[in-house]
Amino acid sequence: ERKKTYAFWETQPVAQFNDSVSTSGSAEDGPIDAPKTVADVRQEPYNLPESFVWSTCDVNDTKTVEEVYQLLTMNYVEDDEAMFRFNYSQEFLQWALQPPGYQANWVLGVRVSSSGKLVAFITGVPATVRVRGKEVSMVEINFLCVHKKLRAKRLAPVLIKEITRRVNLRGIWQAAYTAGVVLPKPVATAQYWHRSLNPKKLISVGFSRLAPRMTLARTLKLYKLPDQPQTPGLRPLTAQDVPQVTQLLSQYLSTYELAPIFTEEEVLHYLMPVEGVIDTHVVEDADGKLTDMLSFYTLPSTIIGNPTYKTLKAAFMYYTVAKATPLQQLMTDALILAAKKGHDVFNALDIFENDKILKDLKFGIGDGRLRYYLYNWRVAQELKASQIGLVLL
Numbered sequence: 001e002r003k004k005t006y007a008f009w010e011t012q013p014v015a016q017f018n019d020s021v022s023t024s025g026s027a028e029d030g031p032i033d034a035p036k037t038v039a040d041v042r043q044e045p046y047n048l049p050e051s052f053v054w055s056t057c058d059v060n061d062t063k064t065v066e067e068v069y070q071l072l073t074m075n076y077v078e079d080d081e082a083m084f085r086f087n088y089s090q091e092f093l094q095w096a097l098q099p100p101g102y103q104a105n106w107v108l109g110v111r112v113s114s115s116g117k118l119v120a121f122i123t124g125v126p127a128t129v130r131v132r133g134k135e136v137s138m139v140e141i142n143f144l145c146v147h148k149k150l151r152a153k154r155l156a157p158v159l160i161k162e163i164t165r166r167v168n169l170r171g172i173w174q175a176a177y178t179a180g181v182v183l184p185k186p187v188a189t190a191q192y193w194h195r196s197l198n199p200k201k202l203i204s205v206g207f208s209r210l211a212p213r214m215t216l217a218r219t220l221k222l223y224k225l226p227d228q229p230q231t232p233g234l235r236p237l238t239a240q241d242v243p244q245v246t247q248l249l250s251q252y253l254s255t256y257e258l259a260p261i262f263t264e265e266e267v268l269h270y271l272m273p274v275e276g277v278i279d280t281h282v283v284e285d286a287d288g289k290l291t292d293m294l295s296f297y298t299l300p301s302t303i304i305g306n307p308t309y310k311t312l313k314a315a316f317m318y319y320t321v322a323k324a325t326p327l328q329q330l331m332t333d334a335l336i337l338a339a340k341k342g343h344d345v346f347n348a349l350d351i352f353e354n355d356k357i358l359k360d361l362k363f364g365i366g367d368g369r370l371r372y373y374l375y376n377w378r379v380a381q382e383l384k385a386s387q388i389g390l391v392l393l
């Protein structure tokens with residue numbers, strides 16, 4: 001639901017709900033804040049409440065990434081019924097937080113001074129994002145987390161202001177982020193959908209329910225998939241494919257109003273397969289040309305309080321380009337590959353052209369939405385989900 005007042009967000013350079021609609025309609029897209037230089041940026045860190053200290057977290061350090069994992073696995077995002085909580089793996093965090101150009105001091109934690117216990121976290125990674133035709137250097141903000149015992153103490157605004165300060169010190173003034181909650185002010189709202197891969201487990205953990213007048217046997221039959229992908233020439237991405245895939249992906253992403261601009265180094269980092277983290281396949285034709293690609297990432301959820309099953313293994317649709325192959329066929333292969341790797345469910349947003357194929361591929365609509373936000377960047381017009389070509393982890 002939408003709050004009436006946002007005491008913190010009303011102080012920030014973000015579009016507000018009560019912003020007067022530009023009558024002239026000619027309002028250009030652009031920064032909300034007056035231009036600043038690095039010299040204008042506050043030099044000292046923001047003050048934390050007594051007994052807390054800032055602590056940059058090196059996720060390459062085994063002990064530190066374990067501490068980050070423990071904080072998130074117990075205190076990060078839950079679904080609305082508090083049945084599931086995201087359980088990002090340590091390998092996933094190392095992948096997500098160390099793309100080309102990453103800044104160590106943008107992986108920001110808060111520790112209890114006396115015990116050293118990690119109790120809050122927020123991260124930023126660099127990204128070049130095209131917004132309605134304008135290329136903007138940004139950070140993607142993610143993994144904002146405050147320990148359950150420290151909630152509603154206004155710690156989040158301090159974390160947000162401090163990471164903003166650190167990013168500004170590097171001459172970056174915009175950010176992109178997504179959230180399930182409504183904040184001032186979404187640039188787009190996406191709906192999430194789920195495709196059952198292991199209906200028996202999903203029903204037994206309460207993720208899905210047996211449809212009316214459906215038996216379990218009939219349900220298993222409904223979601224059954226072939227054991228092997230169907231598209232000829234489908235194979236895992238290799239490093240040699242990166243130049244071609246960068247071309248293929250960049251051309252496709254340029255058709256969206258909000259999308260990343262990837263260098264070859266970023267394509268190598270974000271799409272090179274990492275076991276249990278990111279899976280990318282390409283379609284190679286008879287002449288050795290790459291005509292399509294599909295990718296999904298693995299993000300399990302803890303099943304809160306279930307004695308039999310501990311984890312729900314979910315695949316999340318990432319970047320997919322269907323050029324020579326019909327999108328429906330390519331996505332069916334993604335489902336087959338995810339099922340083959342033991343995923344219980346395949347999640348997707350109704351961004352890209354996904355709304356055309358979700359129903360035919362037997363996705364069911366989810367119980368919530370993911371909102372897209374920009375910091376210090378006004379867009380004259382909210383975007384439709386189908387104009388979004390950006391996936392945040």
Ligand SMILES: CCCCCCCCCCCCCC(=O)CSCCNC(=O)CCNC(=O)[C@H](O)C(C)(C)COP(=O)(O)OP(=O)(O)OC[C@H]1O[C@@H](n2cnc3c(N)ncnc32)[C@H](O)[C@@H]1OP(=O)(O)O
Pocket residue numbers: 003005006007008009010075076077078139141142143144145146147150151152153154155156157160163164167168172173174175177178179180181183375376
């Ligand atoms: C130029 C660079 C700029 C970089 C920065 C860009 C901006 C980046 C922004 C961050 C993007 C993160 C993206 C991301 O990580 C993906 S969204 C996932 C966020 N994390 C979770 O949901 C984990 C579980 N929840 C928690 O850990 C806490 O509830 C959190 C930490 C969420 C809030 O802690 P708390 O103890 O429950 O609350 P207080 O400390 O008392 O603070 C209350 C204030 O926080 C506002 N709030 C609540 N949830 C928020 C959310 N998801 N984004 C932004 N703001 C959020 C809320 O509206 C209120 O402000 P208001 O008074 O105006 O209403």
Ligand SMILES: CN(C)Cc1n[nH]c2ccc(-c3ccc(F)cc3OCCn3ccnc3)cc12
Pocket residue numbers: 077078079080084085086142143178179180192193301347348349366368369370392393
């Ligand atoms: C994106 N990234 C920033 C993580 C993140 N934060 N907040 C969120 C709210 C929804 C989704 C989401 C995105 C796509 C999807 F198919 C299902 C989703 O959530 C299901 C509900 N749920 C929440 C937790 N466990 C289950 C992600 C996120």
